[in-house]
Amino acid sequence: MMTLDQVRAFVAVAEELHFGRAAERLRMTQPPLSRQIQKLERTVGVTLLERDNRKVELTEAGRAFLDESYRLLALVDSAGDLARRIDGGATGTLRLGFTAVSAIGMLGPLLKDLDRSLPGIEVILHERVTAAQADGIRRGELDLGLARPPFDTSEFESRVVFREALCAAVPADHALAEVDRPLTAGDFDGVPVISYNPVQSRYFHELTVRFLTNAHPRVEQQVHQILTAVLLVAAGRGCALVPASARSLGVQGVVYKDLVDGGGDPDGSEVPGRPVELHAIWARGRRSPMLRRVLAQIGRMRLGEEE
Template structure:
């Protein structure tokens, strides 16, 4: 069965007149009659009742008309979508991110993408930085938003967001914005910090906040999940440093003191494989604004 036979049949089913249908198809009437006959022979049924004066659809012909039209409509949709995929207008992007992205810059970025390319689907997965890097290398993610990755020759890196750190204390802790004069006042505290295995540079960055003020932190607990850290702090199990934006999204019994005067900043970097052929990724990258230094 050929697609042109379906097209010929649909025109004839609308016109119910061989001569008019042939004219509409820009073919001669015998050629149209031959193709309809071949179609009926392949199906083993009569699609049309015809005599010298009239052409009518059989019951089977009426059913076949409906289904043939659906097939051709679907084919046109596939053709259209295929062009969109080739151009990056339709497709999917698999995105990994650390928790703070979703309450800072990422929703706006996704909104901009959807407005410009409504047929691109995004699949979001909150992951640790180390898991994202592995997924990028394995081709399981198209792009990752993570903290302080080591440069890699086969990956592109683009810093996209930067914010201050905050000291996070239990709600009833005696230190507050008024009496915290120096980070060294925290030298005897127990800290909850990220694991070294999830990101050496981010781990060192947090250590350096203390080291710049003359002491190494006493680490009581390690976890990479911000909301877990907040609950541990709220239960008096230690103190921590977190990106200041976490203050907007927690109900834990904690207080934040923004550390505006230290040089350390919490930074998110977009990472993707240089060889990734996904055309939709290229569209998404156009919506990533370079971070101003």
């Protein structure tokens, strides 16, 4: 008989790849942990962990089982949560992931709108970067994410929920802060620019690179969050290209300047002047009735076009 404790034990070992540390994490000693894993393997009938006396590693079947284990444990938690929320009068719970900066621009209005149109639904917020949101959705910890493209479309479905312009964040004492017109790529020739990590912040990396094509900025540093970029700008380390909603961050010592064409590519496929997209993403095929209602409501909103 498989037990949840065995599943939790397996997850700990699979993540640590070390029985001793896993046991510590589980607040138990190593011997019973070994026995639990053995027992789990016996009931499943499959070797999940390949272990010799030097190292522990997951088998192919173990990797798949780990994946299911995350879903399982997430479901255990959420089942209890759900019962408690309903007991408290709610009709549903939406576990919503969001990125820090998307929150500034549209999370407030989104939540207000949801609360008004679907009052029984309780929203539980989880701030995560895009990749962590995808992980969370995959593991069943989140129902919906607000994240930046690109996503694996075989795994996730998505819908654009917000579009905005790209603009420049400039130190208040910088020469560009005085320019009284939309900036062009050429304005950044030789200017220190805070850039984005091409992997962890791929979306803004590509937007930045695209806008600055043919310009020759001095790329200063590669960050992976908008907020970090703005703070570095405030510290005078250079300029950065950020979504327009970053204006609301209220960081002292930073001036925001418009870009020509809103920072977008006039020949590109995006909406003119609003190249920065935020998508709602969810697991393909895992549309609960609650999620369906939320998506329908989000579809009715006009979050990127109110101004």
